[in-house]
Each structure stands twice: as structure tokens, then as C-alpha cells.
Amino acid sequence: MSTAPVLELRGIDKSFGPVQVLHDVAFSVYPGEVTALVGDNGAGKSTLVKCIGGIHPFDSGEYYFEGKQVHVSGPRDAASMGVEIVYQDLALCDNLDIVQNMFLGRERKRGLVLDEDTMEEMAAKTLLGLSVRTVKSLRQHVSSLSGGQRQTVAIAKAVLWNSKVVILDEPTAALGVAQTAQVLELVRRLADKGLAVVLISHNMNDVFAVSDRIAALYLGRMAAQVKTSDVTHSQIVELITAGRSGELGLQNGKEATA
Amino acid sequence: MTTTTAPEEKAVAPSAGLNQQVRDYVERVRGGELGALPAVIGLIVLCTVFAILSPVFLSPVNFANLFTQGAGVTVIAMGLVFVLLLGEIDLSAGFASGVCAAFLGVLLTNEGWPWYASVLAAMVVGVVIGLIIGWLVAKLGIPSFVVTLAAFLAFQGVVLILLDEGTNISIRDSVILAIANENMYPWLGWALVVVGVLAYAGLQLLNNRRRAGRGLVTDPLSLIAVRVGALAVASGFAVYVLNLERSRNPGVISLTGVPVVVPIILVLLLVWTFVLRRTRFGRHIYAVGGNAEAARRAGINVDRIKISAFVICSFMASVGGIIAASRANSVDPNTGGSNVLLFAVGAAVIGGTSLFGGKGRALDAILGGAVVAVVINGMGLMGYSSSVKYVVTGAVLLLAAGVDALSRKRASASGRR
Structure with a gap:
């Protein structure tokens, strides 16, 4: 090797x-x-x-x-x-949307306020980089996703951080x-x-x-x-x-x- | 699985029209995400029924009464939303407001403190109560139901101690009395509407422009127009009615304008909505309520979030207690007692906050508070005895919890959970 x-x-x-x-x-x-x-x-x-x-x-x-x-x-x-680990139970919050889940615990801020635009942009870019085109909207709650889509979100969450x-x-x-x-x-x-x-x-x-x-x-x-x-x-x-x-x-x- | 393969290099479709938005909304409702729908429908039905049965119900004086009657419960409910968001419960919020009101009364009337110092002290008492309850729940791991049930009993006793085994302390400070008894100048009400509607429209448009500039999904202009229009019509109508003369004897004393509690509640609504939707803290509250284990693994300090939620709840209870004291012109052992807590929990749940955690908004407290106020007020006008009122109120609370449970079941059946 x-x-x-x-x-x-x-x-x-x-x-x-x-x-x-x-x-x-x-x-x-x-x-x-x-x-x-x-x-x-x-x-x-x-x-x-x-x-x-x-x-x-x-x-x-x-x-x-x-x-x-x-x-x-x-x-x-x-x-x-x-080093990122995606556990079997995925550890996603059903009541949050895709972007919110991907940035959970590491939210971007602009002053006091969450920088939703940057987070959404980065999430879109990451999913695009993984050639994921199956989600309807990034602002969709994770609860409405299929099993494969949830797995995808969990993986995208792991690779978002370089x-x-x-x-x-x-x-x-x-x-x-x-x-x-x-x-x-x-x-x-x-x-x-x-x-x-x-x-x-x-x-x-x-x-x-x-x-x-x-x-x-x-x-x-x-x-x-x-x-x-x-x-x-x-x-x-x-x-x-x-x-x-x-x-x-x-x-x-x-x-x-x- | 819904698959949209966008032709351009985008992970999602850039913009959806108004029709699509409406269709999405209907789909969400059918999938069990009812949101504010039950509260709004309930409000319309109740108002129609009471208007038909009792002609006084729609009079300006009664409309103004609704606000002052519902204010205390609404404020306590707004605090409860935070605790409910975590899937916890605070049964002591009612008597916590009573304890804070008793502190206010004792300091203000018996000790002669200035109003601001007394208000501050009452709020500090609320915060301390929240810290203790939150610490017991988060750090010791006692179920919140038990902790707050114990506090519920203990606080009744604390109120009695503070009031010397049950004497009634009257409030004479003009500033405190103004909260629930005075009205704003009519022009100030209109100014509030204009500023509020313009600010809302401006924020929405600004947000849209910024997102469009970055190539993100934006709301269609028609949807923004509908939202702004609805706000303008509803607030304009309310202020118009509240600015009508409602004195029985206008020659002697004039009674017009928006009650002072209304802007107080609006400020609280704006602050807590901002905290929940725009700050990292708010995001973490939802996360802990949705999946505490996921939140913990994401590095969120779950205990800290829990304690803060109880602190916010008890703080809001103290504000509710101050409003109640102002409205009653006095503090007695029953302030914050009897059914205040059930009304507050009912208001939050009727408004759309889930008892299972993870779902709720500050606005829910206002919508649900309005329903509760209309029920109490309407039944009072129709001359029902308090026995009937208790039964009906219990039924309404049960109904709201039932709608919550059913919508959750529906949501899990349609894969939305």
C-alpha cells in the first residue's frame, strides 16, 4: 500500500x-x-x-x-x-428540519442570531457534493423522511465538518x-x-x-x-x-x- | 419517497408558488401537524356560539374584558410552553405565581417598597423557584411531575405564611394597578398597529431579499402579502373595537383604548419567539425535547437547558402573578390557585404545544389563552354556576390533550414522526 x-x-x-x-x-x-x-x-x-x-x-x-x-x-x-461516528440509531431530532439537524450543537451564528442562510447554503452544498437529490426541501422535518433519507442526512451531518x-x-x-x-x-x-x-x-x-x-x-x-x-x-x-x-x-x- | 430531480445544480427546487404552499399546508394538516388550526377553529366556533346565546358577548366592554381576564393565564402558559417543549410538566406554576404575587404584596403594601423594587423582587423569587425545581429535575433526576406536585402543595403553604395565615393584602400602588386596569391612549394603539405591521412586512421582505441574493428558497410574495394583510386586518380590527367608548356613562368617565396588559404580553411574545426561533438556546430547547440523547451526543448540555426552561417558566409565572395581583387589586391565599394552573396548561396545549415535547411556540399560549378566556367569559355571561364551569373547563383540557395525542398518532402513522 x-x-x-x-x-x-x-x-x-x-x-x-x-x-x-x-x-x-x-x-x-x-x-x-x-x-x-x-x-x-x-x-x-x-x-x-x-x-x-x-x-x-x-x-x-x-x-x-x-x-x-x-x-x-x-x-x-x-x-x-x-473522526465522526454515525450510530445505528442515527441520533437525529425528528422535530427539527434537515439543516437544523446537520448543524445541531455546532450552529453558525451571526452576532446573537442563528445564521440560517449560511447553514442552509452549507447543507445544500454538502448534500450536492454527495450527489443527494432525493430530498424535497432542506426545511423539511426529519420525521417526514424515509429510512434511507434519514441515513443520508446522518451521513451528510458527519461529513459536513471536513x-x-x-x-x-x-x-x-x-x-x-x-x-x-x-x-x-x-x-x-x-x-x-x-x-x-x-x-x-x-x-x-x-x-x-x-x-x-x-x-x-x-x-x-x-x-x-x-x-x-x-x-x-x-x-x-x-x-x-x-x-x-x-x-x-x-x-x-x-x-x-x- | 418523493423524488424531485432538479435540472439545475441545486439540491432542492428554488421556489414554490402560493398554490404549492397551500397544498403543502393541507398535506401537513392531514399528516397530523395541526399547528394552530384547532385553536383558531375553536375560537371561531366558541365566539359564534356565545355571540348567538348572549348579546353582551360581542360588546366592546366585554371584548376588552377578555384581554384582562386572560392575561395572567396567558403569561403563565407562555412560560409553561418552555417546560412542555422538553416533555416535562410544571404543576407548581400556578402557586409559584401566587408566591411571587404574595411577595409583591407584602413588599409593596406592608413594607412600603417602591413598585419597581417589589416587581424585581417578585421576579427574582420566580427565578429562584425555577432554579430549585430545575436543579431537582435535571441533576437529581426526580420526575418533574413529582417535584412540581410537591412544590404545588408546598407553595400553597408558603402563600399562607406570607399572608399571615390568610389575610388579604390590598394593592394601592398606581403603577401596579395600571397594568390590568388602565388603557392606552387611542392614538397609541393605532401607532402600535402601524409600527407592528410595517416592521413585520419589512422584516419578511428583507429576509426574502437576503435569501434570494444567496439563491436560497424564498417564500412567494403573495404568501407574505397574505400574512401581512391578515396581521393588519386582525390587529386593526382589535384596536378599532378597543378604542370605542365602553363606559356606561361617557359623560362622567371615558373608557377607551387598548388595555395596558396587551403591549406587555406582545413584548413577552416577541422576546420568547425570538429566543425560540432565532437563538442557539432556542434551537437546543427543541433538540432536547425532540431527542435528548441526540442532543447530548451533539454536545448540548442537556441539564443546563432543562434548568433554564424551568427558570423561564417560573419567571413567567411571577409576571403572571403580578398581573393577577394588579387585576384583583389585592393578593389573597387564592391568587394563582384553584384552576389557574389547569387553565394555563390547557391554554398551551389548546394552542398547539404538545404534551410529549418538541413541539410548541410562544404564540400557542396566546391562541390557547384566548380560547380559555372566551370559555370562562362566555359561560360567566350565561350565568352558569362554578360547578358547570369546572366541568366544562376540565372537558376542554381533556379535548385539547386528546387532539394532541390523536394528531401525534396520525403523524406516526403517516411517517411524520
Whole structure:
């Protein structure tokens, strides 16, 4: 790989009380690529993401951002570096419109007053940049949007801030076929614009459709981080369910390099 | 899914005509976003019924009475809107206004303080009450229903203590009495209409020009004309009627002009509308009411927003208490008591503020307050006993809450929630 990872974790350990959830996890995310993070329920995907987002502090390990070691002690730190997480529940306010949601907590002001015009302009520009043309009005309440449109708004909210890494937690889990295709297209466009995208998904079709790399977690250990083009569908399923697949994966609890 | 693929490089269509706006409005109403519709329809129906049943109802003197009767409840309701927006409730707002009025009475009459110092003190008491309630709800996590129910009981006692177990303190200060008993010069009423309508039209046009200059969606001029026209007609009519002579004996004493409470309420309406719609604080109130978890993740200090809402509510209750004291010319243990709170909650909900949080405006308090004032006033004119009044008022409150719940159900069925 010619480019350096924009975000890199090394040797991450994380325990909740007596339960160790992450063991010596290494994880790299590259700009312009979609990295799929897969693993069975309880493998530690969400915990890993929350560590990246600064919600959980990790017990030991190193966090590098753009080659420099950083200390992330809260969601604000992660956001200020340009790491945005879109959670499964999207965290949108139904009673606010699209622009208001996109700028929630970071409203632009002109003196004492909210600068609605600038916010609307920036929101329109961002949606246009993502080639989103499916919303009727930016002043529409989010409650009147479809599932795919809500996902789109949540993603647009994440990229509005010149973010460098966008992490999507199962963005297609609740969507129909057409809407899933729409969102996956959007995910691909984000990467093509140069962002580093992390896609958490249980759906192998989605993973193989858009990702460049796949990182498989198995019981809190990173089983393998491989290029999507180098592996098959069934190899990934084996990595998820057994932690190893032939040469790939964990050998006697030790990670083998792909 | 509605898909509009604009041919030009725009994410949305630039402008919609008046027809489209009307169609959108009808669609929203059918989808359960009723807004001010129930209050306006209710007001028209009630006024028609009372006008037919009681000829006095439409007289200028009664029209003026409506404003002074409804003022206190309306102001308290305006404060309650903030608490309701968060999906919380303040049951103590009525007696909080009573406590503040009692402070006013004691300081003004018994201690001989000047009116401004007494008013300020009463308002400070309101703010302190709000701080305590808000702190208990936000920081300790006691449900607002319980906290304010406890305060509701306790404040009744506080009022009795302040009034020496129930004596009546009369208010004699001319400035305080003027609030609910005096009228403005007729020309001042007209000046207010002209300035208000021109300012409204100017702001709308200016806003449109600025947005058009940036290539953003603008309201059609016809819609602005309709809005400005409606404001001009309604306010012009009201001031015209209020400026008619309503004294029974014009030779002895002349009674004309807009009651002084009206501009006071209008100023409060403008201030709180500005806060809710144009400031970051207002935006965050809606956000916390809509999805507190999303607001927290967006970095909004949810506790601070909650406490501020209760402070605003109790502050407005203190203003309501001052108005009530002025109207009654006195403070007694029942000031702010009996059904004041239910009227205020009813006014906010009838106006279109949701009990479930996230939906409401300062204007709702005025619309709902008008409905409540008309109900009380009309039934009083028809000579119903207070037993009937209680039952009817309870029914109206239930009806409003029912409309709120049904519209919410409808909204979720049509995917608008």
C-alpha cells in the first residue's frame, strides 16, 4: 500500500470490569478506502468503535492519527481531529428540519442570531457534493423522511465538518433493497472523495460490494485485516465464526499476517 | 419517497408558488401537524356560539374584558410552553405565581417598597423557584411531575405564611394597578398597529431579499402579502373595537383604548419567539425535547437547558402573578390557585404545544389563552354556576390533550414522526 493509514490503533486492550473485551487489537484505516469491520455479535466491534470515537477510554495501546500519536479523551477530541461516528440509531431530532439537524450543537451564528442562510447554503452544498437529490426541501422535518433519507442526512451531518474518518455503524441494517443500494453508493462516494470510511456490517453482500479492506474481529481479537480482492466470501465467514481460515487468521491465539 | 430531480445544480427546487404552499399546508394538516388550526377553529366556533346565546358577548366592554381576564393565564402558559417543549410538566406554576404575587404584596403594601423594587423582587423569587425545581429535575433526576406536585402543595403553604395565615393584602400602588386596569391612549394603539405591521412586512421582505441574493428558497410574495394583510386586518380590527367608548356613562368617565396588559404580553411574545426561533438556546430547547440523547451526543448540555426552561417558566409565572395581583387589586391565599394552573396548561396545549415535547411556540399560549378566556367569559355571561364551569373547563383540557395525542398518532402513522 502506497498511502499511509490516516488512523491506526496498536495493541488496544479494553476491559469492562473483569471482562476483557478487546485483546491487543491493531486496526488501520486508509484514506480513500472503505474498510469493513466485521465480526459476530459480541466480537467487540462496537467497543472498538467507541474507543476510536473517544467514548470509552482504552486500557492500554497506542492511537495514531495522521502518523502522530494522539490521546483521545472524549468525543470532542475525536470530532476535532475529524473522526465522526454515525450510530445505528442515527441520533437525529425528528422535530427539527434537515439543516437544523446537520448543524445541531455546532450552529453558525451571526452576532446573537442563528445564521440560517449560511447553514442552509452549507447543507445544500454538502448534500450536492454527495450527489443527494432525493430530498424535497432542506426545511423539511426529519420525521417526514424515509429510512434511507434519514441515513443520508446522518451521513451528510458527519461529513459536513471536513471530517477525515467517518465510521458507519450498520447503516443498512433497517433499510429495504433500493435504499440499501442508495446508501452503499453514498458510502462508496465518500471514499472516492478521499475520506477514510469504516463500515460496520453483518451483511456480507454489502461488505463485498463496497469495501476495499476487511477487518475481522473474533472474540475481541483482530483475526485478520485483508484486502477484499484477496479473499472470498466463505473465508470471511470462517474468520468471523472461527477466527481462522487456512493460513489466514489467528493461529494458536497469535495473529498471523495476511 | 418523493423524488424531485432538479435540472439545475441545486439540491432542492428554488421556489414554490402560493398554490404549492397551500397544498403543502393541507398535506401537513392531514399528516397530523395541526399547528394552530384547532385553536383558531375553536375560537371561531366558541365566539359564534356565545355571540348567538348572549348579546353582551360581542360588546366592546366585554371584548376588552377578555384581554384582562386572560392575561395572567396567558403569561403563565407562555412560560409553561418552555417546560412542555422538553416533555416535562410544571404543576407548581400556578402557586409559584401566587408566591411571587404574595411577595409583591407584602413588599409593596406592608413594607412600603417602591413598585419597581417589589416587581424585581417578585421576579427574582420566580427565578429562584425555577432554579430549585430545575436543579431537582435535571441533576437529581426526580420526575418533574413529582417535584412540581410537591412544590404545588408546598407553595400553597408558603402563600399562607406570607399572608399571615390568610389575610388579604390590598394593592394601592398606581403603577401596579395600571397594568390590568388602565388603557392606552387611542392614538397609541393605532401607532402600535402601524409600527407592528410595517416592521413585520419589512422584516419578511428583507429576509426574502437576503435569501434570494444567496439563491436560497424564498417564500412567494403573495404568501407574505397574505400574512401581512391578515396581521393588519386582525390587529386593526382589535384596536378599532378597543378604542370605542365602553363606559356606561361617557359623560362622567371615558373608557377607551387598548388595555395596558396587551403591549406587555406582545413584548413577552416577541422576546420568547425570538429566543425560540432565532437563538442557539432556542434551537437546543427543541433538540432536547425532540431527542435528548441526540442532543447530548451533539454536545448540548442537556441539564443546563432543562434548568433554564424551568427558570423561564417560573419567571413567567411571577409576571403572571403580578398581573393577577394588579387585576384583583389585592393578593389573597387564592391568587394563582384553584384552576389557574389547569387553565394555563390547557391554554398551551389548546394552542398547539404538545404534551410529549418538541413541539410548541410562544404564540400557542396566546391562541390557547384566548380560547380559555372566551370559555370562562362566555359561560360567566350565561350565568352558569362554578360547578358547570369546572366541568366544562376540565372537558376542554381533556379535548385539547386528546387532539394532541390523536394528531401525534396520525403523524406516526403517516411517517411524520
